[in-house]
Amino acid sequence: MLVLIERLRRRLSRLNAMANHDFCPWANRYVYWLKEPVGWFVTAMGASLLVGALLSPLGWTVAAGLAAILALGLGFPWLAIRMIRCELSPTTYQIHERQTSQLELWVHNRLPLPIIGLVVEGYLPEAASQSRDTTAGRTGVGLARVPALSAAAYRLVIKPEYRGRFPIGQPTIACSFPFGIWTARRALAQVRPVTVWPLIIPIAAELDVSGNQLAEAGSGQRPASHGDFMGVRDFRRGDSLRSIHWVQSARLDNLIVFERGGPQKQAVELHLGTELCVGSDLNSRENLAWRIRIMASLIDLSVARHLPFRLEVDGKLLMSGEGAQGRRRAWELLTDIPRESPKSEGQTRNPNLVANTSIVSTQILIDANSESGDRLPDHLVRVQVLQPGLGLRRASQHQSCLVNLDEDITRQLTQLLMEAARESYAA
Template identity: 25%
Template structure:
């Protein structure tokens, strides 16, 4: 997002002056003056009395001067860009303008930013002439994804002696979205060969029959040459052929966000690896013509444009990244919600799951919900390895057993360990799919598959 698309203008009035605006130096002058005046009257020492009066009057005069000063400052903030990836920098542009008729004093500018973006930027602006402008730029970056508010901007006006300081704050805030790291994946297909966009006439005919395909009721203005006489005779109503439609393959990405399924802390945790992988896979599939739906274990779609063929035109990528920037771990114990959604199907030709630690029951249920016409790819994370050291034998046995259950259910399983890179794992999943496909026997060995039609399913091979 460009700077001109994320900006606001506000005014702040510099009138006002109270004893609360005294700085430490101003309070010291006032206290010293009062003490000197008291001592001068007590000891009848006129020189000390004059000195005390001068010290007392100086901060009071400074307050009066600033109180009578009318200055109005306009501020405009712009982010460039307003959405960045983890570890990338964003530039924040501030433009301050003195819209009053009098020059301002020295301005101390401080913008409030969350600590994860770095220290608060502070600037000193010398006297700003009437209608004068000052521009400042600072950079922010974060190694932690999320949505962070910048602002409000605070201004402090001080007198030349530093005795009084008046603070004014703007109210506008702007959001900076730090998205998960996205990896560029190779163009190796992990789904069916017919994936992506293409003409769906042959597939639809095979499912519905030539007499029923592509017909609808006649509407005023339809070309009579498009009348489908067989359907008209059967239904008793005038039917016309539809225009040939475009088929779009659908892919569902399942992201396991259960807190009990992940290990590690911070950016190096297994959960962050899963979020980054889900973002990379979803964007990769969307760019290759798939209608993408991103689900969590609760069964809720992460993006509002999920499974919408027009999502790409509605900035699907931006909505997806914004949603994943703020996704958090859930308290769910099982994958029941996601299994229910996958069991319903919905025309998915490919399901890709990024999974944490699975129990035997979760793996068995997930293996059963895959449809026979759907390719399933599971990136199974050995989350016990994220704790460092050698995983316990029990955890390792559960991981191996869960992966085997998924393979028996027809899933193509790719094991993930700390340090593994998603592009390499993606190529591995593609090689396994092209090297051996078919039904998986009870022992987990793949048997040759019969030649599949355009809608044939491609299943996984044992690792």
């Protein structure tokens, strides 16, 4: 019985291969035009002409009707897009992923007829398909009717799904009215781009920035030329004369100066890995997108807590900054990261991050690798926190550092950071 089933399967496989084999690839360029409606109309008109010439005069009538449909279906779209001028610009030039915004479409119609079904294509990638080609898909937004001899501005609602700088290609206007047998396209006269920053996840937690060294990256009262009085010390070359303690200097017969200092302002080091995770290309893209969103959210949290930060991607330092300008620059750099993870089986984790256990500043690592270096499934992202002087800081027994993208990401990140801060205070 099994032998018969196997033979039947092989025969069906051969029939399927024969049915899908291209025996005449050289003829494809002559046949592909039949995939468009206009090709079948031309074929039908040719057949009607043969019927009218050889069999019945009725064929001439059918051919004339088909010719009129072709002339109107091809001529009106061609004329319509050449008699209008379109300009497209966003109302907000920087937005975040999944944030609703608007495009302003200015249309000047010089045709004494209304234009119906005008569509703007190629400004944003097709969000529904999420195909690898970001310009794939001709779906767009458009207008149902543009009045004759008019100049007006229209608002088109957009909600981008992924970060990037759009448009990637050249946007076009398209029209296929009235029959839809052919679509005429033309590039827009003027286009202004929009930058889509990563999505920001609201995190209600504190970043613990305690240190164990009195240095630029330490904690406590750091010696400085201004601030609170911390004591006195011997004069060193370069000290200001204003800082000299004249009474103590006269008593000790040596120059003594005031020691000043202020609260430590420690930088947070943020490390992002863009390596592949386990899963399909689409799931890997989504996983990388969430890693970048988490990183952008941590940058926003650092700025909200008035902390400077350093951003590293795949072990390469991209920037150091603070405040609103630093946050904007960091978001711009994260926006420019390719949407696809690098096609490499090896991990891109920064080895110095794991090996350095005597750090003097808070470090946060985000990647798709487990602690042993194995790739994680596409629904998990590893977030690790390293605290000064305490070595590798993981989540406690009550919280995993593997963020599940299918659950509440805000709650997981908030709990992770709060637990890391509590452990630091306890230590």
